Amino acid sequence: MAKFGKKYQDAAKLIESGKLYASQEAMELVKKTATAKFDETIELHVRLGVDPKYADQQVRGALVLPHGTGKTQRVLVFAKGEKVAEAEAAGADFVGSDEIVQKIQGGWLDFDVAVATPDMMGTVGRLGKVLGPRGLMPNPKLGTVTMDL
Structure with missing residues (x-):
């Protein structure tokens, strides 16, 4: 015993x-x-x-914990036009369009979450092989492809 x-x-x-x-x-x-x-x-x-x-x-989804996890997230936003200023005002760490895409294709992945506007998904789609396996690809089902930044 x-x-x-x-x-x-x-x-x-x-x-x-x-x-x-x-x-x-x-x-x-x-x-x-x-x-x-x-x-x-x-x-x-x-x-x-x-x-x-x-x-x-099938049951899937994402949620935000009420008090967070204690870890700060580095947010990358793919946007152009007036949405760039909106993303910066919302507190995004990195904001851009084609120049960020080129940087990521060069191997830069120093962010935790990627958010994109729908008009940028054609450009961001080229990064699927890089961002997809790491879980960083913006996805409308998870709310990371949105006009409301």
């Missing part, structure tokens, strides 16, 4: 085995039973009842 430490045994007394907890109650219980000296990770499993082999039932 395995022996458990005192902290584990104290935490195990707070949890009823086999009971399904409501999400709010479960979060409170997780915080009470946390003993590590670092920020612990919580894993959530949800049964959605969808069949992923059908395209209309």
Whole structure:
């Protein structure tokens, strides 16, 4: 029989085995039973009842955490015309069009997120082989191809 430490045994007394907890109650219980000296990770499993082999039932998306992840993102915006000034006012780190495309083709990838306006997607499309495998390609489904910068 395995022996458990005192902290584990104290935490195990707070949890009823086999009971399904409501999400709010479960979060409170997780915080009470946390003993590590670092920020612990919580894993959530949800049964959605969808069949992923059908395209209309696939679940995917992106979200923004309410307090962020603590990491600052370097944002690149592909835009031209008056959208350049709008992107700079919104706080983009790098803004441009054809000159940025040439820079990326030369090997520069010093950014975390790429956003593009729809009129620039023809130009940005040439970078698919470079940006796609790294997950940096602007995508309308994720909201990174938009007129609202």
